[in-house]
Amino acid sequence: GDSVTQMEGPVTLSEEAFLTINCTYTATGYPSLFWYVQYPGEGLQLLLKATKADDKGSNKGFEATYRKETTSFHLEKGSVQVSDSAVYFCALVDSSYKLIFGSGTRLLVRP
Amino acid sequence: SQTIHQWPATLVQPVGSPLSLECTVEGTSNPNLYWYRQAAGRGLQLLFYSVGIGQISSEVPQNLSASRPQDRQFILSSKKLLLSDSGFYLCAWSVVNQETQYFGPGTRLLVL
Numbered sequence: 001g002d003s004v005t006q007m008e009g010p011v012t013l014s015e016e017a018f019l020t021i022n023c024t025y026t027a028t029g030y031p032s033l034f035w036y037v038q039y040p041g042e043g044l045q046l047l048l049k050a051t052k053a054d055d056k057g058s059n060k061g062f063e064a065t066y067r068k069e070t071t072s073f074h075l076e077k078g079s080v081q082v083s084d085s086a087v088y089f090c091a092l093v094d095s096s097y098k099l100i101f102g103s104g105t106r107l108l109v110r111p
Numbered sequence: 112s113q114t115i116h117q118w119p120a121t122l123v124q125p126v127g128s129p130l131s132l133e134c135t136v137e138g139t140s141n142p143n144l145y146w147y148r149q150a151a152g153r154g155l156q157l158l159f160y161s162v163g164i165g166q167i168s169s170e171v172p173q174n175l176s177a178s179r180p181q182d183r184q185f186i187l188s189s190k191k192l193l194l195s196d197s198g199f200y201l202c203a204w205s206v207v208n209q210e211t212q213y214f215g216p217g218t219r220l221l222v223l
Contacts, residue, residue: 036214043214089155097209099203
């Protein structure tokens with residue numbers, strides 16, 4: 001079945017550092033891909049998405065490119081802030097419109 | 112604009128007690144509705160989804176059940192809670208045949 005694999009956390013960075021969180025997927029066909037963010041004690045917020053190969057989703061300085069060749073959707077940000085500290089989930093939507101999530105990666109940004 | 116509400120925000124219940132968590136969506140009609148559980152330090156597991164009133168699909172066997180008595184209301188229930196039911200329960204909605212899901216603020220459940 002479809003699945004999503006994320007890098008293990010936590011990821012600890014200093015403020016203004018470059019961020020990469022790896023995400024790879026296994027799926028039949030070419031599903032839409034998502035990054036959701038969960039701030040402490042809150043629900044999930046949609047961060048960005050991409051619906052087809054080579055699409056780049058972007059929001060709040062975060063970017064991710066849908067790479068069909070490597071079945072990847074890595075999340076990047078050029079300069080992280082303390083306020084970016086959260087758990088980040090990569091996900092795909094299957095043919096039944098159900099989201100399949102990765103296990104999440106916790107990001108801790110230190111001042 | 113659309114909003115999604117969940118209550119209660121936090122709940123502490125003894126083992127064996129019943130459970131009722133409520134989710135409501137405003138500003139849209141006939142949404143798809145979803146219940147997820149997030150166990151401590153783990154990812155999200157889809158528990159139930161609904162495409163209409165009275166239509167519930169279960170993803171995993173467990174002692175939880177779901178109901179959709181009204182178009183924009185989704186309820187998660189249990190007759191007898193287990194310790195393993197502890198977790199963070201998230202409700203989500205989407206427009207029919209659209210892929211993006213929008214999540215509520217969640218209910219944190221602790222079973223003692």
